[in-house]
Amino acid sequence: MSQHLLNITHLHAGYGRAQVLFGVNLSVNAGEVVTLLGRNGMGRSTTIKCLFGLLPVTQGELVFQGQRIDNAPSFQIARLGLGLVPEGRQIFPNLTVTENLVATARTNSTNGLKPWSLARVCQFFPRLAERQHHLGSQLSGGEQQMLAIGRALMTNPSLLVLDEATEGLAPLIRAEIWSALAELKAEGLSLIVIDKNLGPLLKLADQHFVLEKGRIVWSGSSAALANEPDIVHAYLGV
Ligand SMILES: Nc1ncnc2c1ncn2[C@@H]1O[C@H](COP(=O)(O)OP(=O)(O)OP(=O)(O)O)[C@@H](O)[C@H]1O
Ligand SMILES: [Mg+2]
Numbered sequence: 001m002s003q004h005l006l007n008i009t010h011l012h013a014g015y016g017r018a019q020v021l022f023g024v025n026l027s028v029n030a031g032e033v034v035t036l037l038g039r040n041g042m043g044r045s046t047t048i049k050c051l052f053g054l055l056p057v058t059q060g061e062l063v064f065q066g067q068r069i070d071n072a073p074s075f076q077i078a079r080l081g082l083g084l085v086p087e088g089r090q091i092f093p094n095l096t097v098t099e100n101l102v103a104t105a106r107t108n109s110t111n112g113l114k115p116w117s118l119a120r121v122c123q124f125f126p127r128l129a130e131r132q133h134h135l136g137s138q139l140s141g142g143e144q145q146m147l148a149i150g151r152a153l154m155t156n157p158s159l160l161v162l163d164e165a166t167e168g169l170a171p172l173i174r175a176e177i178w179s180a181l182a183e184l185k186a187e188g189l190s191l192i193v194i195d196k197n198l199g200p201l202l203k204l205a206d207q208h209f210v211l212e213k214g215r216i217v218w219s220g221s222s223a224a225l226a227n228e229p230d231i232v233h234a235y236l237g238v
Pocket of ligand 2 (some may be wrong): 044045046087163
């Protein structure tokens with residue numbers, strides 16, 4: 001049996017007849033931060049959709065904490081301890097900040113992490129405390145992202161996945177998000193982070209997985225990636 005928190009093996013998926021993933025392999029150990037890197041359209045969000053039961057897995061295995069989750073219903077996957085901050089944030093525009101946070105809250109006494117509550121999320125993101133009665137639609141992009149993270153934390157996940165952690169945010173807000181993620185890591189929460197800013201990812205993450213046309217073409221530590229300018233140039237376009 002695998003000791004990984006999450007183990008994705010040989011994942012195939014696509015949209016109708018258009019196959020996008022061709023055997024993705026990726027694993028996350030407990031307490032680790034892992035990135036999924038690649039240029040636009042390489043299959044990062046598609047991988048995440050499969051992980052959360054939002055897109056059918058056509059081949060392969062997804063094992064989370066020893067349980068098969070491929071093609072399981074999304075609510076069950078969330079219950080097992082996977083939390084998602086989706087691409088585009090997808091907060092509820094007509095609910096207040098507080099309502100957004102409590103909408104999907106649940107306890108999870110089994111993961112050994114300090115539990116999240118409305119009060120704790122408001123302490124973690126003081127901007128959300130100030131905006132508690134505002135509607136989701138009235139928030140800035142940065143506040144919306146904090147809300148999306150807070151909402152995922154309210155499910156008390158064991159593994160938090162962020163698809164585009166800082167996309168479209170101003171530099172100062174981005175820095176706030178990176179330091180929030182570092183705090184979460186320091187508490188022992190495991191993360192999968194997708195983002196275009198390699199610098200902060202190299203500081204935060206333990207392992208990187210580079211996707212190219214639906215296949216993992218490189219994986220390794222931050223130190224190893226920092227020493228591979230050719231990989232960075234060829235597959236990340238920076
Ligand atoms: N709903 C969809 N229907 C059909 N094709 C899709 C759909 N969503 C994505 N694709 C295609 O699947 C491929 C992978 O897309 P994916 O969203 O996984 O990319 P990505 O790596 O997350 O990049 P980015 O977020 O920058 O677009 C792309 O060719 C994209 O056009
Ligand atoms: Mg994407």
